[in-house]
Each structure stands twice: as C-alpha cells, then as structure tokens.
Amino acid sequence: MVWNDMRAPMVPLRGLIFLCLLHLCVQGIQGVNTAVLVKMIQYFHDNVQPKTQSQTDAQYALAIRVPLDQCTKEESDIQTVFSRYDAQKVKDKLDKGEKCLLNEGEECTPSKNVIATRPDLKTKEHAEHILLYPLCKSPMDELLKKDKIVKDNCVVFFSYYSPCVKTCIQGQNNISKGLSNWINKRKEGMNAFVFQEIWQKDKKKDLQEEFPKINAVVPLYRCKRTSNVMACRKCVENNIVDGFCLPEKQ
Template identity: 80%
Template sequence: MVPLRGLIFLCLLHLCVQGIQGVNTAVLAKMMQYFYDNVQPKTQSQTDAQYAIAIGVPPDQCTKEGSDIQTVFPQKDAKLVKEKLSKGEKCFLCTSSKVIATRPDSKTKEHSEHILLYPPLKSPMDELLKKTDKDSCVVFFNSPCVKTCIQSEDNILAGLSNWINQRKEGINAFIFQEIWQKDKKKDLQEEFLKINAVVPLYRCKKTSNGMACRKCVENNIMDPFCLPEKK
C-alpha cells in the first residue's frame, strides 16, 4: 500500500444520477490540506501511512470558498481520529463529527477503503449516511490501487454504488492523492473512468503552491492531472 499525503474518504452522471451542485475544487483543496495537517497518521519511520476517511458535511463546506471545515470537524475531533489511526484503531463515528476512518487491517490485509464500504447496507459508510442529511456533502478520501480496488474480487465498485444509490440528490466526491507505486507505469484511464461512472472522481495533491485539486473527468475526458506523470 502506498502512503497517502492527504485524505478524505471520502466524497465523489453516468451510471448513477448525481447531485445538481458540484464540488468547488478550491474549497476541496482547503479541506484536504486540513486533513493532511491534522489527521494524516505516520508510520514508525515517520512517513505518511495509508488510510481512508469519509465525512458528511453541510453543502456549503464543499461549495463556498469562505467555509471553514473546523466549524464542523474541529481540531480536537481531528486529533482524536489521528490518535486512533496512529494506534491502528478504527474510527466509526468516534467523535461528534460525522466521520469514519481506518487504516488497512494488518491481520486480514483488507484495504482501508474496502473496510469503510463493506458489506453494503451494513457498512461503516451506511452508518455514516444514516446520520447525514440528504442534501449534505459526503466526501471519501483514499488512494485507489487499481489491481485490488477495481480489478479484483474485492473491488470497491459495489460499495461505491451502494453509497450513491442512497444519495442521488446529494453532493458526493471520491478523492485520491497518491497513485500506488506499482500502478505508476500503467494506463489507468479506463479504470479511473469506472470509478467516475459511479461517483465523481477528484485528485488532490501537494504542489509547490500548496494543495491543488481537480475534477478528473469532464465529458468522459480524463484530466492528465489525475494520471501518472509520463517519464
């Protein structure tokens, strides 16, 4: 699993009907920077650990540039989530904020995004959605690993569909930052389009000017920003 340098599990019209409003990528960048600064767990070598997180927030938190994520996910809550993740523990609505988060299961090798999305109808994501208004914004942050997340029997597409089928009127975003090192030489366009066909796909990554976020697909055309850099 590649380390993530940022996060939200987690929030993303093709196969499913999406919300009328879209996510403001400038606002998304501020949110992702906050998660990176306050939630990102570290490994023993102090590198960024892989994890997934999903949060339900009022729609303004995903659309209006003057919004502040700390008003709905304060630093004390973020600190608690980070502490749990750093210990290898799960956070399934462990704070008053509508947040679920986990790292991969070290015993079963189950990936973090799979843990949050499965089993459909009984998953941590389902519990989050029960506590989230229909018109809210749900963000899911993770780093897609194509072989396991999309191509294997343990792929997350059914889990993503379960999420969106419950929120056809809301704002949703699936966000990733890093690309798994073993996928960096692959053509990922087809696989990423499969995700975007279910839930809008975004990439947020650190640049020399700070955190930058973009929507990965417009009119079925993939933004190169979301693909591995060509050597």
Template identity: 60%
Template sequence: MKIMNRRLRQYRAFIFPSSVLIVLCLLYLGVQGIQWDVNTAALAKMIQYFDANVQPRTKSDVQYAIAIRVPQDQCTQEGSDIQTVFSKQDAEHVRNCLTNGEKCVLCTPSKNVIAARPTNTKPKEHAEHVLLYPLGNSPMDKLLAQSDQDSCVVFYSYISPCVSKCIQSKDNILRGISNWINVRTDGINVFVFEKIWHKDIWRKDLKNDFQKIDEKVPFYRCNKTGVMGCKKCVENNKVEPFCLLN
C-alpha cells in the same frame, strides 16, 4: 347530447390547462437539473487539513481513508473553515485511532466522520473497502444515515485505489461506491485521492479504471506541489493528466 356535454365538462375538470402542465414540467426539470460545482480551492483546503491533522503518525505516507459529512459550503466556498465542523481536537482523536490501528465509525461528538487504515489480517482488507463494506451495514452506510441533501460527503483515500485489488478484482470497491450513490441520490458526493499507488504509476489501463470510478461518483485528485491543488480527474470522457502524474 346533454349527458355527453355534462360528462365532457366533468372530464375537463380533471385535466390541467396546458400552461400549468408546462410550468410544472419546467419546475420539475429545474429541480432535477440542479448541480453543485465543487470548488477545488475549498477541496484543497480540506485535504491539506487532513494531511496536517489526521495522517497517522506510524510512518510517512502511510495509507488511510476518511469520509466526512459537512455542510455544502465546505465544498463550494473557498472561504469556508473546516475547523467549524471538524475541530483540531476531533481530528487528533481520529488520528490517534488510526495510529493505534483502530477504525473510526462516527467516533467524534459531531458523528460526521469515519476513517480506517488497511487491516493487518490475511487476506488484507484495503482502507477504502473497510469503509464501504458490508453493503447496507458499512461505516459509509452509517455516515450516510446522518446526511441530507444540504450536505456534502467527501470520501478521501490518501493513496489511489489500486487497480488490481480495488478496481479489477471480484472484491473491488465499485459496488460499494454504487451503494453510496444509490443511498444518497441528492447533495454533493466527492471521491478524492492524493498519491498514486506506486505499482499503478505505469499501468496503461489506469485511465480506464479511473473513469470507472468517475462514472459512479465525481473523482478528484488533490496533490501538493509547493501548495495543495485539486482537479477533477475526468472531463468530457478524458482523464486529466494531473491525475496520472507521479
């Protein structure tokens, strides 16, 4: 009996009191449940800045994609100033690269930006695909290697990912987006577009395909109708009409 009691005391020594276990569980759930709300006004300021300072000069409404790593407050606080982390000089350099048909892979001193236009080679590669592939060694992978959980990664495509090529084809960007989110499980991740690809405006399945993107990463639209405004495209499994209007 003495031996059994001694062994029981030794066993209990390795068991946390139930109150401690409860606290640990709550702390764990609290950490896991942390969510950062994107401030759409802050996002609108960022996209307006891209429009004014990064849009290639080749012609109006030319397609390009850019991804940037910034401190969280650039995505959560309306009063933040994108120029503190992406100066007009750096933006001009990225714009010149794009205008000349060149790809930017961490091409600024702060190494927080990647950008590309669609390729002219056949078969043409769309700008979003250029930044997200090849998996494991893409420009996006290189950008993510510089990020941490205290940052926000914004992927912006001037024109929405086209349904036939970017979402429904075997060469779609969904695996690239999954790779991005799998690599970067912490911090804020945002996918934004501005204009709808003109051939997709009347597609009945556009809602479903936008939902496929939002299932992987929070999906937003920013559009200028007088002033730049942004909205999340999917809420409670419903697509926001703002994201579907021409």
C-alpha cells in the same frame, strides 16, 4: 372564448415548470467546488494524516458528512464541523492502527460525522473496502443513517492513495458495489471521491481506462501537493482523464 381564456395562462406556467426542473437538474449535477476541496484536504493533511516508522505518510481512508456549504462556499471553514480536537482524536486512532467508527458505543468523535481507517495488515483488506463493506452494514452505511436531508449535505470520501487497479477496481474485493451502495442512498446529494497520491504499483497501469470506472459511479477528484501547495481538480470529463490525475511521465 371561455375555453381560450382558461388556456392562456398555461404556456407561461409550462415554461416556469421547465425552468424549475432545469434548475433542479443543474443543482443535482453540480460538482464540489475545488477551491473549497483544497482547504479541506489540506486540513486533513495537516491534522489527520497518520505517520508510521516506515512511512512518512501512511495510507488511510476517511469519509466525512458535512453541510452543503462546506463543499460549495469558499468562505466555509472545515473546523466549524470537524474541529482540531476531533481531528486529533481521529489521528490518534489511525496512528495506533485503530478504526474510527460510529458504532463503538463511544463514538470516535463528538461530531459523529467522520469515519476513518488504515488498511488491515492481518487480513490485507484495503482501507477503502473496510469503510464501504459489508453492504448495508458498513461504516459508510452507519454514517449515512445520520443524513436526514440528503440534498442539504455533502459526503466526501478521501483515500490518501488512489484505489489500486488489481484489488480495488478489478479484483474480487473491488469497491464498485460499495460505491454504488453509497450513491444509491444519496442520489439527490453532493458526493465526491478524492485521492491524493497515485498508488505506487499503479504508476505504469492504464489509469486512463480505469479511473472512469470510478467516476461513472461517483465524481472522482485528485488533490495533489506540489512544493507544499495543495491543488485539486476533477479527474474525468467526457470519459477523458485529466493529466493532473495521472502519474507524472518519466
């Protein structure tokens, strides 16, 4: 009888443990709130987007580490963690073709939570690749070193153009290992790769096949402006690409 009495509480305890583990799993796979992402990417468009003489909107990549609320709660305000002053400092560097990094002695921004770059015109290295390589010593690695409690933060990697198929996804300079390096350090955290426009030379490529390769490593989103209104969606579910993330049919 004593043995039975000792066993009695074990059933509800197991149930409680299961529910706790289930909750943790749900928390771990929860995606970025796209309504919040709209405000963030619109802020980048208004305050960071570099301009050039030949391009109204030039290609650039930016990664930002923010408190989790900035990726989940609609009432959050990106300016509280990435001020207009900081955004202007980043834009000034990008407009000059300079990099915004964290290991320059004088940090790019006082908040020390942003890295950004345009493509290197001399070496032809793409902006995404510059931020993610060399592995373990990249600008992204420097950013993640400041991420003391992974699950309390969110990291958003933004590229104005989608990663190009020929170089970023299939070529020798592809970004897959760089993305894996990032995610392996933040398995318990919230992460997102976001692009805005389809790279011009990829509008006839089979992105239905290529985009899932990125999404398999890090959740892929697109934020697109239509009639000056920003909208964001997750690109891949069950290995199927949402038409919102694909080129418009001609």
